[in-house]
Amino acid sequence: MENTDYKKLHYTLEAAPTMSQFEDVELGPPxxxxxxxxxxxxxxxxxxxxxxxxxxxxxxxxxxVLPVVRIAEQALANDEILNKEYLPVLGLETFAVAATKMLLGVDNMAIIDNRAFGVQCLSGTGSLRVGAEFLAKVLGRKIFYYSNPTWENHKLVFKNAGFEEGREYRYWCSKSRGLDINGMLEDLRNAPEGSVIILHSCAHNPTGCDPSPEQWDKIAEVMKERRLFPFFDSAYQGFASGDLDKDAAAVRNFANKGFELFCAQSFAKNFGLYNERVGNLTVILNNVDLVPNVKSQLTLLIRGMYSNPPSHGARIVSYVLSNKDLYDQWRENIRTMxxxxxxxxxxxxxxxxxxxxxxxxxxxxxxxxxxxxxxxxxxxxxxxxxxxxxxxxxxxxxxxxxxxxxxxxxxxxxxxxxxxxxxxxx
Known part of the structure; x- marks a missing residue:
């Protein structure tokens, strides 16, 4: 084709009417x-x-930026053994183990029996999405419950993960400006068997109102009776009260009562790693023999989603949690906050x-x-x-x-x- 032909083709493309396959896309709400x-x-x-x-x-x-994070980053930057190779699909093992132990406590029977494990995900939101997609696509769960009110992204994440229906359970009483425990328990009693219940482990977002230990016992009793699946969202362990154990008490309570459960952990707040997207999905099963099966299905889901997670933030958390002096300093940092x-x-x-x-x-x-x-x-x-x-x-x-x-x-x-x-x- 001669140069003049190229010019004609260029002119034809420019003169053609503007067409788009995206004409029907509506502007979404902010x-x-x-x-x-x-x-x-x-x-x-x-x-x-x-x-x-x-x-x-x-x-x-x-x-x-937490002082321990600065220390960890400097140490990691000076470690010439570290490289930028891919992590495994389920993430950095040292991080997932440390995060799971932080949540459940090292003496928890689920850990001792090897029935609990962690999967590194993209912060708390990514942990919720991976867990929700597993429940919807592998276990075939269709209905999830969320508190009224809740963090608005819960509904979007679970719907996009494949759940067919989201339902509310009563939580906030505007008159007393506290927990509507009776309404919550009644709604849980009426939930279909096998429903997935999103629970805030501490520092409920947005109300800041948590059940008492006695109320958590009642919630657990109803959920066990109705065979409901607990999916905890733990975004503020240590950040809420300054006490890691106190803020994890609800999850540990359910684990000690024999529940199989998921818990999405975020390290955005308690480590200040907002843009590093560091999260862990803790999984507790009742049968240790099923751990390889569940891990294999999670591997396939993540492989088709984002393949594998980034390492930097996870290495920071792992470094701090595995170093006693830094771990103690970090506990002081969260008490400060x-x-x-x-x-x-x-x-x-x-x-x-x-x-x-x-x-x-x-x-x-x-x-x-x-x-x-x-x-x-x-x-x-x-x-x-x-x-x-x-x-x-x-x-x-x-x-x-x-x-x-x-x-x-x-x-x-x-x-x-x-x-x-x-x-x-x-």
């Missing part, structure tokens, strides 16, 4: 928490406050009560973990954003990490004005 973060970053208001994003902040409102959040809860409540803000604000300090369900309704939450530049979710959920000694008074005054000016009409 993800609220990321939209709030974007709006916050674009806001020039000097006293703006970001209470939307679920990430730890210092008293100065800055991100914090959890203590600051507890202090901010008290400061916010004190300021609201000092202002005489209508309502009972004891729930602020009774809740635990990163988030607080304030009790503000949609209109009130929107007022906080539009009038006061305090960015929060429409549900009334705020991240306590965004509150600092320098902004807590402003946040309290904003809530005070909002509660008095925007009545609860919803």
């Amino acid at each position: 993800i609220e928490v990321f939209l709030m973060n974007k709006l916050y970053n674009e806001d020039s208001f000097p006293n703006k406050v970001n209470l939307g994003v679920g990430a730890y902040r210092t008293n100065e409102g800055k991100p914090w 959890s203590s600051r959040i507890i202090q901010m809860r008290q400061l916010l409540r004190d300021n609201l009560e000092r202002l005489g803000t209508p309502g009972d604000w004891r729930h602020i300090t009774q809740q635990i973990g990163m988030f607080s369900y304030t009790g503000l309704n949609v209109l009130q939450s929107e007022n906080m954003v539009k009038k006061h530049h305090v960015y929060m979710l429409k549900s009334g959920r705020i991240s306590m990490c965004g509150i600092t000694p320098s902004n807590v008074e402003y946040v309290a005054k904003s809530i005070h004005e909002t509660v008095n000016s925007v009545t609860n009409k919803l």
Whole structure:
């Protein structure tokens, strides 16, 4: 073909009408928490406050890289034996073993009997997805239950993994601003046998309201009676109370009662490894002989999903958990984070009560973990954003990490004005 022919062909392509196979793709709704973060970053208001994003902040409102993470990264960078070869499909074995022992405790019978194992996944979300896909495609489970309210991604993950139906169980009582244990138990009693129940192991997101040990016993009793499958989401072990064992008590309780279960562990919060996507799916079976079968099916699922996980974040966690001195330092780091959040809860409540803000604000300090369900309704939450530049979710959920000694008074005054000016009409 001569050069002129090339020119004719180029002209023909440019002149052709624009056609797309994507014409019918609709614009999806924005993800609220990321939209709030974007709006916050674009806001020039000097006293703006970001209470939307679920990430730890210092008293100065800055991100914090844990000191033990810095130490581990330096040690790994200087280790010339390490390379960038692929990890196995199920991930870094030393990490998965250490994470599973951290969750269940080294003396747990499921570990001693080799009935428990871990699979490295892409943070907590990836662990949920791998576990959900196994339950839907390998075990044929069709129905999953989630708390009302819950972390909004639970529904999306399980639906995309192949579950046919998601149902709610009652959890939050807006009147008492606490757990609706009777409603929860009733909904679990009415769940079809074999249903998968998503349970927050501690620091329930978004309410910050957890069952008591006695209530967990009742939940376990109903689930065993109805033959329901527990799928725990453990995003805040150690970060919630500062005590690793206390924050894992619910999962250990179910394990000790003989449940087969899954637990999705995230190391985003308690290690501050948000963008490293470090997670572990802990699996507990009753028959050790079935472990190879289950591992083989998980291997096939992951192979067809993302093939194998990244190593850097997992090596950091493994390095810290296997070094006693660093492990002890890390426990101090998480106590630092959890203590600051507890202090901010008290400061916010004190300021609201000092202002005489209508309502009972004891729930602020009774809740635990990163988030607080304030009790503000949609209109009130929107007022906080539009009038006061305090960015929060429409549900009334705020991240306590965004509150600092320098902004807590402003946040309290904003809530005070909002509660008095925007009545609860919803």
